[in-house]
Amino acid sequence: MVSLGFIVNPLAGIGGRVGLKGSDGEETVRRAFELGAVCLSPQRAFEALVSLKPLEADLELLTYPGAMGEEEALAAGLQPTVLGSIDAGGTSAADTRRAASEMLELGVDLLLFAGGDGTARDVYDIVGDRVPVLGIPTGCKIHSGVFAAHPRAAGELARLFLEGAVTRTNELEVMDIDEEAFRHDELRARLYGVLRVPHEPRLTQGSKAVGRGLSEDATVTSIAERVVEDMRAGVLYLIGSGTTPRGIMQKLDLPNTLLGVDVVRDGLLIAADATERDLLALLDEAPTHHPGSPAEIVVTPVGGQGFIFGRGNQQLSPEVIRRVGVGNVRMIATSTKLVGLPFHRMRVDTGDADVDAALRGYRRVVTGYRESAVVEVV
Amino acid sequence: MSTRDIDQTGGGSGAPGAAPGGAAENRYLREGFHAARWQEPVxxxxxxxxxxxxxxxxxxxxxxxxxxxxxxxxxPELLRATPPAxxxxxxxxxxxxxxxxxxMTMGTDVNIDLGLGTCTMKYSPKVNEFLARSPKMADLHPWQPEETVQGILEIAHRFGRMCCEISGLDAVSFQPASGAQGIFTNASIIRAYHEANGEGDTRDEIITTIFSHPADSATPAVLGYKLIVLYPDETGYPNLEQLKAALSERTAGLLITNPEDTGLYNPHIKEFTDAVHAVGGLCSYDQANLNGIMGVARAKEAGFDLCHFNLHKTFSSPHGSMGPGCGAVMVRQDLRRFLPRPLVESDGLRFFLDDDLPESIGKVRSFLGNLQVVMRAYAWVMSLGAEGLRQVSETAVINNRYLMKRLREEVPGLDLPYSPDTGRLDEARFSWGRLKEETGIGTEDVERRILDYGVNNYFSSHEPFVVPEPFTPEPAESYSRADIDEYAEIIRRVAEEAYAEPDLVATAPHKSSAPRMDESPLHEIDKVVTTWRVWKRLGLQSPDTPADV
Structure with missing residues (x-):
């Protein structure tokens, strides 16, 4: 018997077709309905669930009442165990969190949710890396890597995982998109966290760049090997956020702050999750007689839009970058990530026009142990 | 019988996914097709x-x-203790x-294989098989004295001169047995050149592009080079400034495909090679995609020092199933001394093997390589003449433009990324990204579904998939308009099915020799046993093998 937690955010995506570019917040939902929006999320969630019908006899399906899963499950011909309760008036992020929490407690093998980036964040807040999670893409904003390529692909992958045909999981990014800025056609994305997602590139990353070559893990390791091998004695290394820089910390056998900046010198952790003030203080102390720079910054672009500075790593402020020196900023990225960036460009938005200008242009990016790319920073 | 004679009725009754348009729409479709399915035991x-x-x-x-x-x-030491199984x-x-x-095998002679882009599938005239398989060829022994093999040496020499004329370069070797081996040979020559100049240790970087064929990065990596990969901008190819950012005194060379598999020709290629030469690097031209520019543009004028042709693609020698290939390598005169030994030469009276190349990179293949491939290629060129070769490329480009026009105007969910209004040469890389987002059907699903219409050849892309859900057809010169129409019709039909009846496509093939395979275990790398070594390392045993083996 396998156990599946199934959560539908029925309001996900309603802002999309009426041009609201999102569905976060009660006011947006109200306006969307005024503009004639209809809930498409339940139908797409149902499409995914149909693929699980063959597993019926061995499946314990835990879900929430009404449109949060019960109705979709019944429509797909499955017999769900319905947990909790929701208000008749409508559902909210709090319901998603409560559902995820109860399912986590009951020990599901996989949590399948339908929604967008906002729903993914709610799920992440509760489950972290404790349960494998897979997203059915039904929201307006699908920038996180935790979603299958299509509802049908989500169902297929969930089935393969529950059957044991797919056993590996990948840590994929949950993105935090500033919806208010997005409505003004400005994309502000930062890494919010990572979820463990069943690994099947054809089904999870279908429409994005995907290859069948070296696995993402192996690529991250080979990038880390290069960076660590090039490390010089006495130099401060400011290791930025994200899973690719984390590989460096793992290679050094040091603890890592996924969403923060850690500082390393001579293979030792000097500061964890450092603030801008911490970084400036460390740079003050750094020996000035060191040939070249006393410090290097190692950063990777945020998936999707490719910001290397100014999104989620404001600790690496213009002042910090200036002190380290633009020439000592080392950029690292897997080729999968570069391939997925719009026209393979990276972006900077430090808030300081001079620093941004100095960072712009064609820059080398480490993409493997003996491999780099030349990418334009704009 | 032409394709027009087939299935004028609009297909067999009960055929899955019948198009809404009726009989006229089905003119080129073989809806009644079903492959042999023998369920044959091993x-x-x-x-x-x-x-x-x-x-x-x-x-x-x-x-x-x-x-x-x-x-x-x-x-006794050569005798087995137990008989082989x-x-x-x-x-x-x-x-x-x-x-x-x-x-159960849908080979090149039974299906329209133009979907297998970048492979330059084309008709291999059967008469050339008689030549390649004749006892005069097949019974030759590679250790025969030169005076007894003057005929084949003459053919190799004459065809070598033709390859030099087509490329504009000066010396040739047919030893590499594949395109990748040809590229490996060129990368090795680049290394030998810098070593001879005393710069072998300091020039350790090779530049290539993400759309160049994988061997352009893989083979220099095998030789110990560091790679710098250029990504395209909106045009589909990198720009000169980007290349310059990669160049330095560490640059050993540029290995590049042009046109790349997008079908786009980088018009700034001469500026690229000039910039590489300016820092002391060499330029090697991967001409696997020669079929669109043969007789029109030469490696020499584009500034290349080395190049390679795939005789088993462009020059019609049959390929596939890893059959014999030939990655002919051409180089500038001053690089001749590094070519694999021996070279076929002539003193005007007789043909002989020149083994006196002390700076040669050595051998990449035994003897002179696959000479039967050279034989077929020579016969093919002789049947066409110089003007004919140019006509091959012009026809291939026209065929591709025609196919592209049909696909772009008629197929839903299909896009042409990068410079959509710029003409492609012999092939084009499309994207089913929109189809995937709208229907869940991606390129691998389309690839499987076309089997149900009696064609099996389809190419997505080399690694990595830069274009989402890629599809790369290449209708070379030997396909008729009816062939191209039939293929375009199949692609259109499958795309329409994806919107109307996605499950039909997602579960295809239905009428092939084997049903759809579950390939998800392929992504479980620790479950895939690729070699005997992996088998041993994992401690796996076949049921009838004693445990101590």
Whole structure:
């Protein structure tokens, strides 16, 4: 018997077709309905669930009442165990969190949710890396890597995982998109966290760049090997956020702050999750007689839009970058990530026009142990 | 019988996914197609103990008297302790077995294989097979004295001069047995050149592009080079400023494909090669995509020092199933000294092998390589003449433009990323990204569904998939308009099915020799046993193997 937690955010995506570019917040939902929006999320969630019908006899399906899963499950011909309760008036992020929490407690093998980036964040807040999670893409904003390529692909992958045909999981990014800025056609994305997602590139990353070559893990390791091998004695290394820089910390056998900046010198952790003030203080102390720079910054672009500075790593402020020196900023990225960036460009938005200008242009990016790319920073 | 004679009725009744348009719409579709499906056991599961296909006649008494026991002639260390596990089966059953397998194989002679882009599938004239397989060719021994093989040496020499003329370069080797080996040879020559100049240690970087063929990065990596990969901008190829950012005194060379598999020709290629030369690097031209520019543009004028042709693609020698290939390598005169040994030369009276190349990179293949491929390619060029070669490329480009027009105007969910209004040469890389987002059907699903219409050749992309859900057809010059129409019609039909009846496409093929395979275990790398070594490392055992083996 396998156990599946199934959560539908029925309001996900309603802002999309009426041009609201999102569905976060009660006011947006109200306006969307005024503009004639209809809930498409339940139908797409149902499409995914149909693929699980063959597993019926061995499946314990835990879900929430009404449109949060019960109705979709019944429509797909499955017999769900319905947990909790929701208000008749409508559902909210709090319901998603409560559902995820109860399912986590009951020990599901996989949590399948339908929604967008906002729903993914709610799920992440509760489950972290404790349960494998897979997203059915039904929201307006699908920038996180935790979603299958299509509802049908989500169902297929969930089935393969529950059957044991797919056993590996990948840590994929949950993105935090500033919806208010997005409505003004400005994309502000930062890494919010990572979820463990069943690994099947054809089904999870279908429409994005995907290859069948070296696995993402192996690529991250080979990038880390290069960076660590090039490390010089006495130099401060400011290791930025994200899973690719984390590989460096793992290679050094040091603890890592996924969403923060850690500082390393001579293979030792000097500061964890450092603030801008911490970084400036460390740079003050750094020996000035060191040939070249006393410090290097190692950063990777945020998936999707490719910001290397100014999104989620404001600790690496213009002042910090200036002190380290633009020439000592080392950029690292897997080729999968570069391939997925719009026209393979990276972006900077430090808030300081001079620093941004100095960072712009064609820059080398480490993409493997003996491999780099030349990418334009704009 | 032309394709127009087939299935004028609009297909068999009950065919899945009948188009809404009716009979006229189905003009080029083989909806009644079904592949042979024999459910054939593997040969090891057939036959019975003691069954024999061939029983050799007993040794004649006189011979036995003269040589003794023939088994005793074999050195004991070469004898097996136990006989090999061979199938025991008689001739008719063997024949039937392989005939059935062949019927389940949709080879190049039975399907319209233009979908296999970048492979330059084209008709290989059957008459050339007679030449390649004639005893005069097949019975040659590579150790025969030169004076007894003047004919084949003359062909190799003459065809070598033709390859030099087509490329504009000066010296040639046919030793590499594949395109990748040709590229490896060129990368090795680049290394030898810098070593000869005393810069072998300091020039350790090779530049290539993400759309260049994988061997352009893989083979220099094997040689120990660091790679710098250029990504395209909106045009589909990198720009000069980007290249300059990669160049330095560490640059050993540029290995690049042009046109790349997008079908786009980088018009700034001469500026690229000039910039590489300015820092002391060499430029090697991967001409696997020669079919769109043969007789029109040459490696030399584009500034290249080395290049390679795939005789098994552009020059019509059959390929696929890893059959014999030839990655002919051409170089500038001053790089001749590094070519694989020996080279075929002529003093005007006779042809001979020049083995006096002390700076050669050595051998990449035994003897002179696959000369039967050279033989077919020579015959093919002689049948066309210089003007004919140019016409090959012009026709291939026209064919591609026609296919592109049909696909772009008629196929839903299909896009042409990068410079959509710029003309492509012999091929084009499309994207099914929109189809995938809108229907869940991606390029691999389309690839499987076209089998149900009697074609199996389809190319997505080399690694990595830069274009989402890629699809790369290449209608070379030997496809007729009817062939292209049929292929375009199939692609259109499958895309329409994806919108109307996605499950039909997602579960395809339905009418092929084998049903859809579940490939998800392929992504479980620790479950995939690719080699005997992996098998041993994992401690796996076959059911009938003793544990101590």
């Amino acid at each position: 040969i090891m599961e057939q036959g019975s103990p003691g069954e024999r296909g061939v029983i050799p006649p007993p040794l004649e008494t006189g011979i036995r008297a003269a040589v003794g026991d023939p088994a005793a002639l074999i050195p 061979l199938p025991e089966i008689a001739q008719p059953q063997v024949l039937r077995h392989f005939m059935r397998l062949s019927q």
